[in-house]
Amino acid sequence: MESSELVELLSPEALRLLDSLPPYSAGTDVVRAVAELRKAGHPAGRVAAVLSQSRLRARADSKFGPFAARMLFTEAGLEQATRLKVAALHAGRFQAAGVKWVADLGCGIGADALAIAALELEVTAVEKDEVTAALAAFNLAPWSNATVRHADATEVDLAGIDGVYLDPARRDNVRRLNNPADWTPSLDFAFDLAKRLPTGIKLGPGIDRDLIPEDAEAQWVTVDHDVVELGLWFGAVARPGIRRAALVLGEHGAAELTAAEDSEDAPVGELGEFIYEPDGSVIRARLIGQLARQIDARMVSASIAYLTADDAVATPFATCFRVLETFPYDERRLKKELALRGIGSLEIKKRGVDVDPAQLRKKLNLKGAKSATLILTRVAGRHTALLCERV
Structure with missing residues (x-):
């Protein structure tokens, strides 16, 4: 999303128009919708911005439920955002550990910060990309205990912060970045914070397991048969004695396997029924x-x-x-x-x-x-x- 489109989208006229649109669906006739909105006197830029957001809100429903209808997104931001049910579990770790103020470094559109704020913890959400930071500020506006800063996560003053959550950006504008040193912030930066503060780090589930520190709780998460993330947890937000966990969320609710280490495979046997x-x-x-x-x-x-x-x-x-x-x-x-x-x-x-x-x-x-x-x-x-x- 360009800055000019953001300015148009955040105008009172565009936001009112967006909220007045019927829910977007696969059967929406976009050409007809554009023609009707233009005939009603709305400029082309506004029409393009609100219809794009209407489409993204419809896609976001699976991740955010009813919250999606009052949020703003970018394509990349929505794709990378944590599902709200998973973000709530992240936030619950900080609450259970007694953390009062969390820094969400690399907050994207604000999904994890939203869940943290909903538990009445203070949260400072930091985002380097200007457009994404503006959308995060819009999404977090209902929570007075949430602050959004447009800044580099590696340069933020963490005085008073007693917990950190990071979701390093693993892509640039055109490609996936395979070297953790190229992520924003880098994995080494995240691990350094984990030595000093209770820390959670969201990573892709296929990360090289050799990169996982021995003192981390590594939890792979499945939502509706799709493995969505690997969470690394350190300090007070990690559970004692657990180094490997598989959390499965679905129609059954939540179920988890945990262990202190990789489990030994079972013996090979004859094929059964x-x-x-x-x-x-x-x-x-x-x-x-x-x-x-x-x-x-x-x-x-x-x-x-x-x-x-x-x-x-x-x-x-x-x-x-x-x-x-x-x-x-x-x-x-x-x-x-x-x-x-x-x-x-x-x-x-x-x-x-x-x-x-x-x-x-x-x-x-x-x-x-x-x-x-x-x-x-x-x-x-x-x-x-x-x-x-x-x-």
Whole structure:
């Protein structure tokens, strides 16, 4: 978003117009909406700004719920923002630790700062990008205990602050930055703060695990089957004795596996009637072995994140499938077997097998009214196709 668009968007006329628009949906006729607003006398810049925000608010509903209808966004800011249910858990750590004043360094559009302020903690939200800082100030305006500063996070005076939260920017305008030294602020800066203050750091879930300090609590978070972040927690906001955690949020509510270290994998055993695909956060936290022991399962093959068992056990930490048929992995055999069963809708999953599911789907020439799940993996070291149904 350009500064000129921001100025237009923050005008009283634009904000009133934005709030008066009907909810944006996939069926919204944008051309007609533009024509009607222009006919009503609104300038082109204002129309473009408010329709863009209307679209972003609709997308933001999944992250912010009803709060989205009173917030402003940028494309990048919304994409990178913490979901409100996750931000509330972040804020709860500071509250439980007795922290009174949190600095949110690299606050983006203000999602985490909003959650912190909602718990009646003082929060100073710092954002280097001028446009994003202005939007954060708008989003946090309802909270008198929240202050937004347009500044470099590394240069902010932290006197009086007794807790810090950081979400380092890991992209520039055109590309993802792979070197943590290039992040804003850098990972070394964040770790240095963690030595002095209770600190939380939000990172991408796929970060190199070798970068995780030994004294950090590392919590991978899944929301509705999507691994959304890795949170590193230090000092009073880290839980004693926990260094690895997999938090799964979904229709079931919240469920968590925790451990003092990576868990040892379960032994490899014979394929049972059921196969389990562990949640992504369990895999990334390396708690597959702990999950296996919890549900009385065994590994399908060494170093492959599938478990198998003779009984189906309900768990929020894995998806369970019933194994219907087992075949050697051969495309011609698969095509024949699926055709015989009239399977026209096929979910394809794979681990430990070099195959492109999209290309394989084309080759299988699926036809029929039935549906199934195909799991391609190694069983006892052999490439195997498992025809399954979800339990």
